[in-house]
Amino acid sequence: MGSFLETLLGGLMTGMLYSLVALGFVLIFKASGVFNFAQGAMVLFAALATARFAEWIPHWTGLSNKLLINLFAIGVALLIMIAVAWIVERLVLGKLVNQEGVTLLMATLGVAYFLDGFGQSLFGNAIYKIDVGMPKEPVIALEKVFDGGVLVSTEDLIAALVAAALVGLLALFFQKTTTGRALRAVADDHQAAQSIGIALNRIWVIVWSVAGFVAIVAGVIWGSKLGVQFSLSLVALKALPVVILGGLTSVPGAIVGGLIIGVGEKLSEVYLGPHMGGGIEIWFAYVLALLFLLVRPQGLFGEKIIDRV
Amino acid sequence: MSHREIGDMILAVEDISLAFGGVKALTSISFDVREHEVRAIIGPNGAGKSSLLNCINGVYSPQQGKIRFRGESFTQMNPHRAAVMGIARTFQNLALFKGMSVLDNMMTGRNLRMRSNLLLQALHFGPAAREELQHREFVERIIDFLEIQAYRKTQVGRLPYGLQKRVDLGRALAMEPVLLLLDEPMAGMNMEEKQDMCRFILDVNDEFGTTIVLIEHDMGVVMDISDRVVVLDYGRKIGDGTPDEVRSSPDVIDAYLGTTH
Amino acid sequence: MLYRENGQFKTTYARDQQVFPILQDRIGIALLLLVAFVAVPLLAPEYLFRAILIPFLILALAALGLNILVGYCGQISLGTGAFMAVGAYAAYNFQVRIEGLPLVLALLGGGLCATIVGVLFGIPSLRIKGLYLAVATLAAQFFVDWAFLRVSWFTNDSASGSVSVSGLQVFGMPIETPEQKYLFCLAIVVIFAVLAKNLVRGAIGREWMAIRDMDVAASVIGIQPMYAKLSAFAVSSFIVGVAGALWGFVHLGSWEPAAFSIDRSFQLLFMVIIGGLGSIMGSFFGAAFIVVLPIVLDNAPYWFGIPIDTALAAHLTFMVFGTLIVFFLIVEPHGLARLWSIGKEKLRIWPFPH
Numbered sequence: 001m002g003s004f005l006e007t008l009l010g011g012l013m014t015g016m017l018y019s020l021v022a023l024g025f026v027l028i029f030k031a032s033g034v035f036n037f038a039q040g041a042m043v044l045f046a047a048l049a050t051a052r053f054a055e056w057i058p059h060w061t062g063l064s065n066k067l068l069i070n071l072f073a074i075g076v077a078l079l080i081m082i083a084v085a086w087i088v089e090r091l092v093l094g095k096l097v098n099q100e101g102v103t104l105l106m107a108t109l110g111v112a113y114f115l116d117g118f119g120q121s122l123f124g125n126a127i128y129k130i131d132v133g134m135p136k137e138p139v140i141a142l143e144k145v146f147d148g149g150v151l152v153s154t155e156d157l158i159a160a161l162v163a164a165a166l167v168g169l170l171a172l173f174f175q176k177t178t179t180g181r182a183l184r185a186v187a188d189d190h191q192a193a194q195s196i197g198i199a200l201n202r203i204w205v206i207v208w209s210v211a212g213f214v215a216i217v218a219g220v221i222w223g224s225k226l227g228v229q230f231s232l233s234l235v236a237l238k239a240l241p242v243v244i245l246g247g248l249t250s251v252p253g254a255i256v257g258g259l260i261i262g263v264g265e266k267l268s269e270v271y272l273g274p275h276m277g278g279g280i281e282i283w284f285a286y287v288l289a290l291l292f293l294l295v296r297p298q299g300l301f302g303e304k305i306i307d308r309v
Numbered sequence: 310m311s312h313r314e315i316g317d318m319i320l321a322v323e324d325i326s327l328a329f330g331g332v333k334a335l336t337s338i339s340f341d342v343r344e345h346e347v348r349a350i351i352g353p354n355g356a357g358k359s360s361l362l363n364c365i366n367g368v369y370s371p372q373q374g375k376i377r378f379r380g381e382s383f384t385q386m387n388p389h390r391a392a393v394m395g396i397a398r399t400f401q402n403l404a405l406f407k408g409m410s411v412l413d414n415m416m417t418g419r420n421l422r423m424r425s426n427l428l429l430q431a432l433h434f435g436p437a438a439r440e441e442l443q444h445r446e447f448v449e450r451i452i453d454f455l456e457i458q459a460y461r462k463t464q465v466g467r468l469p470y471g472l473q474k475r476v477d478l479g480r481a482l483a484m485e486p487v488l489l490l491l492d493e494p495m496a497g498m499n500m501e502e503k504q505d506m507c508r509f510i511l512d513v514n515d516e517f518g519t520t521i522v523l524i525e526h527d528m529g530v531v532m533d534i535s536d537r538v539v540v541l542d543y544g545r546k547i548g549d550g551t552p553d554e555v556r557s558s559p560d561v562i563d564a565y566l567g568t569t570h
Numbered sequence: 571m572l573y574r575e576n577g578q579f580k581t582t583y584a585r586d587q588q589v590f591p592i593l594q595d596r597i598g599i600a601l602l603l604l605v606a607f608v609a610v611p612l613l614a615p616e617y618l619f620r621a622i623l624i625p626f627l628i629l630a631l632a633a634l635g636l637n638i639l640v641g642y643c644g645q646i647s648l649g650t651g652a653f654m655a656v657g658a659y660a661a662y663n664f665q666v667r668i669e670g671l672p673l674v675l676a677l678l679g680g681g682l683c684a685t686i687v688g689v690l691f692g693i694p695s696l697r698i699k700g701l702y703l704a705v706a707t708l709a710a711q712f713f714v715d716w717a718f719l720r721v722s723w724f725t726n727d728s729a730s731g732s733v734s735v736s737g738l739q740v741f742g743m744p745i746e747t748p749e750q751k752y753l754f755c756l757a758i759v760v761i762f763a764v765l766a767k768n769l770v771r772g773a774i775g776r777e778w779m780a781i782r783d784m785d786v787a788a789s790v791i792g793i794q795p796m797y798a799k800l801s802a803f804a805v806s807s808f809i810v811g812v813a814g815a816l817w818g819f820v821h822l823g824s825w826e827p828a829a830f831s832i833d834r835s836f837q838l839l840f841m842v843i844i845g846g847l848g849s850i851m852g853s854f855f856g857a858a859f860i861v862v863l864p865i866v867l868d869n870a871p872y873w874f875g876i877p878i879d880t881a882l883a884a885h886l887t888f889m890v891f892g893t894l895i896v897f898f899l900i901v902e903p904h905g906l907a908r909l910w911s912i913g914k915e916k917l918r919i920w921p922f923p924h
Contacts, residue, residue, distance in 0.1 A: 035701050092896050092900075096899065096900060103899055103903065105646075106839070106895065107895070107899050107900075110891070110892040113836075113889070113895070114891075114893055115892070117889035117892065118885070120881075121882060121885040121886065125881060237708070240705050240708065277722075279719065280716065282712050282716050283712040283715070286708055286709035287709050289705055290694065290706050293694055293706055294694060294698075297697070366790060387789075388789040388790045389792055389793075392790060392791060393792060397790075398790060404786065405784075406783035406788075407783055408779055409779050409783065416773075417776045417777070417780050420792055421791075427769070427774060427805070430772040431766075431769050432765070433768040442583055445583045446583065
């Protein structure tokens with residue numbers, strides 16, 4: 001039972017990490033109706049920027065306080081992500097207003113490829129470390145209940161808390177602020193939103209910047225755990241089933257979806273895997289999403305998709 | 310007016326009711342259409358005319374009522390079955406295949422009659438090739454009839470609105486329908502274009518005997534070419550008869566012209 | 571001036587329906603085929619075959635298959651690599667397990683297996699479209715990746731996880747030298763291109779395009795969306811499967827599942843977008859572009875005297891791909907094929923401007 005709980009907890013933690021990436025997807029889709037295939041590339045880009053600047057800033061400024069260095073690095077990374085958002089809006093989104101979803105999707109695929117190559121040209125392609133001072137030793141909990149206790153990774157715990165806080169912030173943002181309302185209008189109908197005076201391009205820059213910030217958070221947490229490397233952008237592909245499960249337009253859905261996928265993956269790998277030759281993690285999330293698509297395409301919390309005649 | 314002899318009932322709409330959520334689009338509509346006649350459906354905007362047409366050819370499913378066509382009775386029609394049974398239609402907002410040429414659009418209307426399988430088509434051999442040519446000849450006759458020869462290879466999306474409407478009609482005609490449903494075929498046309506379209510509609514009715522049900526706003530057109538008229542208002546039928554009968558019906562005058570007190 | 575249609579009247583519909591109605595086009599294609607079948611094998615260096623021509627031909631075939639699904643029928647697919655893999659592994663199993671099976675039959679058998687898998691994963695298209703369908707096809711991609719990695723029956727219980735074929739021959743003629751491989755692939759690609767062209771300009775092609783353009787109107791005409799979509803998946807997967815088998819057998823010789831990973835799927839999608847959606851010729855343009863571009867990018871710095879390391883060249887390739895995708899989507903969504911036909915239009919009236 002103890003090991004089951006460990007697997008479960010491990011799955012929940014991984015799921016939280018998926019959710020962080022999925023949050024970026026949901027944000028952009030919710031606010032612009034665009035499915036951003038480049039989210040993973042953005043996570044990688046943000047992580048690379050943070051990692052490298054954390055290395056370079058001490059050289060340039062002689063600072064040695066780790067907290068300060070990391071804060072500065074994150075700050076610089078945020079500026080860079082805002083610049084990326086602005087450029088993407090100018091050169092890509094702005095030119096493809098009101099095209100079909102599939103066209104925009106493929107355009108973001110192009111952006112993803114570009115960011116992948118650009119990030120690695122600029123920042124290098126070795127494996128980099130991010131050290132934000134997160135405690136690495138796991139904690140042993142519930143020693144009285146289970147023999148030997150259950151191993152809980154403090155790092156993952158902190159990640160979970162951060163993600164929860166982020167979700168809360170974002171949910172508030174969308175519901176309570178004027179900009180949030182404007183974003184929801186834009187997601188509904190580009191042309192209509194324009195015609196009531198919402199500045200589409202400014203909105204998109206804002207959204208992509210916020211998504212960029214989310215990407216930084218995700219990148220820092222993932223990178224701190226795994227090291228910053230190219231495979232990070234492939235994690236994004238895992239976030240796709242998460243948003244299908246949770247619903248493309250739902251912020252809480254991204255969390256719930258992530259948790260389900262994370263737990264499902266781990267449990268199926270441990271309990272089903274041995275019977276099937278192992279390694280089912282690579283497709284479990286997708287097949288689950290496929291089943292959802294056949295039964296309930298809008299996901300658990302998404303809005304029902306009505307195809308008008 | 311139809312020059313053909315009007316036959317027996319070919320389509321009957323019985324007690325059709327249609328609602329979208331809380332919005333009642335149609336309430337207890339019943340009327341019939343006789344073979345070879347030209348039946349008009351008129352009424353103010355939002356009266357449910359397009360919805361009615363959509364029920365007849367199965368795009369919408371009414372919650373209540375039956376549709377009787379050529380002796381068979383249906384509570385649920387679907388578009389494919391309607392097409393197979395010989396019902397064709399045009400759309401108010403044009404449902405043309407924008408990526409294809411005029412000729413190809415109209416050739417799709419012949420699809421139900423194409424029999425050759427995939428393999429023969431791939432080889433463009435024997436029966437498949439002959440079939441393609443046969444249908445091409447049929448479609449070319451319709452193209453002649455509608456006077457759009459010059460545009461046959463043009464991509465439909467590039468044509469002006471009036472010509473697109475003709476292609477829409479042509480595609481429906483290519484299906485060799487028994488019953489033709491026309492949804493505002495003259496919307497957005499000028500006087501000359503309307504005259505052309507009237508001529509086409511009457512010719513189709515004359516030469517092929519096709520029964521025609523059309524939705525139309527232009528009263529002049531309706532009075533001139535239809536044999537009988539159905540009047541809808543807020544989803545209910547408020548008039549049914551010959552153009553003269555309907556024109557002088559007090560209910561219809563109320564709905565369209567309003568009463569003075 | 572050269573490209574005039576003057577005097578070329580078509581007096582029968584049969585003449586009008588030809589694939590290349592303009593005489594100059596027919597001459598052009600005849601010349602191209604002559605060069606391809608005769609001149610190239612005699613004159614081209616071996617490197618050209620191995621590095622450019624053979625991959626180009628096989629990937630063009632795969633792009634052709636994908637174009638039928640995405641460009642003509644409007645159903646997006648990100649799992650093309652998986653279907654290529656099915657074709658390759660199925661053909662391998664046919665060849666290894668059935669004694670003396672002719673190569674062509676093994677290849678076609680691979681195509682048929684890919685068809686079955688393709689139709690299976692195409693079933694969701696009856697209910698979902700666009701992005702959601704893309705995710706469903708990704709499920710196919712990852713599942714197939716796993717299956718060929720972990721289910722050892724598929725690899726004939728190979729210890730290393732990879733499979734290989736050798737000693738290919740067709741009708742008694744060996745297919746070993748680059749020239750022979752090239753001619754074999756060329757023949758297959760030409761045959762498939764002709765068959766595909768016949769399909770897309772016939773009744774089924776119109777059905778596919780009708781579904782792509784407006785599926786509600788299509789059903790009103792009497793087109794059954796199910797039949798049209800599944801037939802598109804079937805035909806597309808068959809072609810992609812054969813291409814996959816060719817890729818493994820002829821180009822690679824020995825392979826593992828990684829040869830058909832998601833990168834391959836994206837690569838093929840890029841070919842179809844850049845080359846031109848809904849165009850047979852476009853598939854060839856796109857394949858040529860994507861096969862040649864990395865080689866140019868790798869070597870161009872040397873030509874300019876600025877050496878860069880291979881990692882940077884790889885990153886640059888990514889950047890250029892990404893930029894080009896966005897560029898084409900914005901400027902010319904119908905890709906190189908449209909640019910080509912615009913060019914021909916201008917040529918028809920040259921030297922007049924309009």
